[in-house]
Amino acid sequence: MIWPLHCFIGAIILLSMILGDWGFAVAADSITDRRLQWPRGDQWVRLLRLEDYNTRVVVCGATLLGLAAGIVGSFTLLRRRALMGDALSHATLPGIGLAFMILTAAGYKGKSLGWLLLGGTLTGVMGVLTILLIRSTTRLKEDAAMGIVLSVFFGGGVALLGVIQQMPAGHAAGLEGFIYGKTASMVAADAWWIGVAGLGSALLAVLFFKELKLICFDEGYAHARGFPVPLLDLLLMALVTLVTMIGLQAVGLILMIALLVIPAAAARFWTERMTTMTVLSGFLGACSCLLGAGLSAIFSRLPSGAMIVLVAALVFLISMLLGRARGVLVRRWRRVALNRKVDRQHLLRGCYEYLETMKFLDAKERGVAARVVPLDSLLSMRSWTLGRLRRCVRRAIDEGLVERDWSAGVRLTNEGLVEAQRMVHEHRLWEIYLITHADIAPAKVDRDADAIEHILDAEMIAKLEAILQSRVDQSAVAASPHQVQVPGSMRPASSTGVPK
């Protein structure tokens, strides 16, 4: 995954801004004071109320950019073309430089955004075509081709910028803004263009949602059904190009890929549905850009690209941890829940098998009082530590399945007995199935049954019962197909603390 790298770059740029005078990213600014200033209260108010016309337009433009990038990014991520966007954006730099040089030579003053972006688009597309060319004519894989094109084009661009710096008009160009992103250099007209293009690409993506989804999931099938896969890929690349072009000013070409990848990757943690993922990805992208651009408007020394990426990274981090569908914590919690369920089943089965072997279950008239199982018996039945057993017992007590007995043991309650009977029954059904249908040796079967029985659902149990009808008597609990090993039963009952 590439996002940590870009967050890292973003953080470095930010740090260099804060720490002050190295300021390589703001070399174009010739203001002497480079310290970061905490904004005054009225500046916050002005921002939050969006009083500045310029701020308002810029923030709106950036938000629409984030929306479009998020939506388009969800397709490229699923199509595994995410890094293509990176190569594309890096390859725009020489085009921007060349366009500027040609414009200056032709006598234009200052920079004309439209022409610069057109130049960028040309070399960007050239870069992507070069990658495809290298891939199809040599035996190099796509990643190698991408690495070569990305660095060579970017290197060429940096060299051109060096040349431009030597030109009389070069210093005023502010072309570095394209590298790191600088919303401040955006004028209202630019923001309008960004908004229109962003909305347009988002609309196109929605319009062709079905077809793009199909080629993302199953290219071969799409091809067989007569969908023009190369054309759809071209559409996707065109959308990426469009988004990249309008993002160059706000986010910068180094970090543009972050806006295409991070929101989509973050959205994936929340959902298992592509429609939801695409919408959410657009939303997260928009939020990141809104906040990032806002922060950069207040702290005018912080490049907006870095701010946007860092906000996006925060969103990603939260999604990765808390994501409802596949977040890390959710998965961890599910594993813990399964482990607890397994432990509980083992505890109950241990109790039941001990009582069964000791024939304490037959003494119905003695009820709960007789159903006492010593802890050390349970301990030696399973390879548990004492702590784990204690925790397990404590949870079972909370659930009302067992009670603590005065004699260092646990007592199975009525509820616990019912639950234990069901569990032992299922375990043994599975064991019998393994022995009769899967040819597993009876001595081994206990462990194998252990591994699977915890995930059996009611439907499977019914099937098992149907299959094994002839082999299982109709009692609530099937007999065990192998020797049940209960350590306590080999010793005199008095020494294990079982009341007589």
Added chain:
Amino acid sequence: MFRFTTPRASHGPHEGKADCPLSVYDLTVAYHRKPVLWDVSLDFPAGQLIGIVGPNGAGKSTLIKAIMGLIPRASGRVRVFGKPYAQQRHRVGYVPQRESVDWDFPIDALDVVTMGLYGKIGWCLPVRPRHRRQALEALERVGLGEFSDRQISQLSGGQQQRTFLARALVQDADLYLMDEPFAAVDAATEQAIVEILKEMKRGGKTVLVIHHDLQTVAQYFDYVVLLNMRVVASGPVETTFHQENLQKTYGGRLTLLDEATEAIRRREKTL
């Protein structure tokens, strides 16, 4: 170039008959100049279950893919109900190999099946509830009605295979091409799939299945094609699927062909 005449399936190049679901003439396919299929000529009978059998690397998948134009053909012609495949796509259902897609993709089983209808729905138009109902019916036909909203990675291998089958079914085609639908499924699923195939046959469909298990060929199929880079034999199972032909397909090493392709490969490398 070497030319091998196919012993049993040497049909004349008659122009497409509309009642023949699939005809292949002189099909040759090569990957990077290494030939994979040589001069395959076949007329498949209508309304039957047809097994394509052969060792690994015999070009079984390649044959299906070349028929649908997923792989460029070095030479040869394919006719589906008498016309080129491109004009008959809607009449051909395709079940790709299960490994060909990323099952971690964020869609559920119903979504996958609905994809079989995308061609009918048309460009840029949304999937409507009636399409979903149709897809659900197809899922129910393969016994997965209750799993329609499962994310596809949460389905077992057999269920994933049946989802692909449902996607082909929903299309209501006349000719089905299936790439190893029995690969890595349990015995119960295999039986379920066979039942569906037989039902399709009763409905007048022609079904081409790439198959691996020689034990079950006679039991499942009416017609068999024995393939090993060229058609070794093809015909009704009773007359064609016997020891001698199997020996030719699996046992007899194609030494000359192997040597020739090896020589080509070596030359490619040195160039």
